[in-house]
Amino acid sequence: MAGVRRPDAPRIPGASVHTSLASEIGLRIVRGDYPPGTILPNEAKWSETFDVSRSAVREAIKMLMAKSLLASRPKIGSWVEPKERWNLLDRDVLSWYATSPDREVFLKTVQEFRHIIEPEATAFAAMRRTDEQMAEISQACREMGEATNLQERTRADTRFHLAILRASGNDLLVPGRPDRIRLQSSLRLYDTRAGRPAARPETARSDREEHPAAAAGCCAQRRAQAAREYRRRHPLALRPTDTRVRPGPTSTSP
Template sequence: MKNATSRAKPRNSFANLIGRKPVRATGLASGGLHSTVLNQIGQRIVRGDFVPGDPLPNADDWSAAHGVSRTVLREVIKVLAGKGLIESRPKTGTRVRPRSRWNFLDPDVLAWRYAAAGSGEDVRSLFELRRAIEPMAAALAAERASPEQVAELETVLAEMEDAADDSERFAEPDLVYHQSILRMTGNELIGSLAALIETALVTSFRLTNDLPGGQRPSVPLHREVVHKIAARDTEGARRAMLTLIDQAEDDVRRILASRQRRQANGE
């Protein structure tokens, strides 16, 4: 089991997290332009600019449109194919695959899907994902975490409490908090789901970054999870995490309903 110094770190600054910049795409040998082009093309496919079966523009057109070399484009196409979005065949070219073949558990595909999340269906699917993973992770953490890991989680909680009135400061320790609990299970498969949970949290941050009162109301719920883990109360930790997720979903739905009312009133 990893010790407490192996602290999880979110991949991006808050500006990246809420979508002011592209997500840092995974699967590329280098970042920068490669990642930017991958994000642009990936988002276009996932949001439906190209429907399953559609051919993608030829390499020359893509290269000209994005101002990149064919070498860069080939690498991007290879990564998109690895994520299940497209396939290349002789004579038929590169085409979008059916959505049923897309790897929605890939963090980039998940992020592209929710880049403009705003429907009730989006919210439901994201929080169902969290409920399927995090309560059990909290229970396992209560059973298996080392004292050093619990102490590290308490330190992260203190950072969250200190930043509770500032969404930008709160976001990153909150990510560390949730990812750390996954890793505290001692189960490498569960720990590897941290990137999925990051995407779900990032979507929530983007929707609620202007939540009245900031994140302070959520702090006692986060604290209760830590207390149950520290007390080795597996069922209590599971219930506390479920309560935390339920409250987070309520916050997101309330913000979305408010925005929809304002839009309906032409505000």
């Protein structure tokens, strides 16, 4: 039942009670336990279900309202907003989606989002990058090829794409704020986990080393059109079946 606390209800290490509670309720909303339009249990019921204070429940609801998952009105309570109003680029919402029953649909959406943005960003990077930015792109590219586990690979992969976005020179793409960096890390991780068809070891090695190097080479030579077309043909994402890159912790802090 949606109102009953799961025995394995998540607790975020070091997080406050209301943050942990918001995560649990948010996950239930995203996975469909509470469809849009559903009136949620009141403060007293949540407090009893999770053995937390009413003030913690209120703060959790405020957090979910800030992510546009919920709306609230006096004498009515809190209800789930239509999906189109949800802040799907919020890192928490992304993480909840990545574990929902619609995970594969969500991951496809993440890939499409990247494919819309990244080819043009790479083309602009080829035209506008400075020598310092090119050095940053090249360094991250080398680290991707040298990675020995998934954690190292994902961190280098994130740095590589952040460097390209910075080199693009577009203020809306420049990920200078910590929340944008966290968002890019999340997008890279969730796309990395996408369920693509199995790749042969030689194909995985090519994805890991040749494709990023080719994109970096286009930037180094200032070949904008070549960079754009290459990124369209070869989206740079890890394949989970890469036999050389061994799974490790999933932290993606750049």
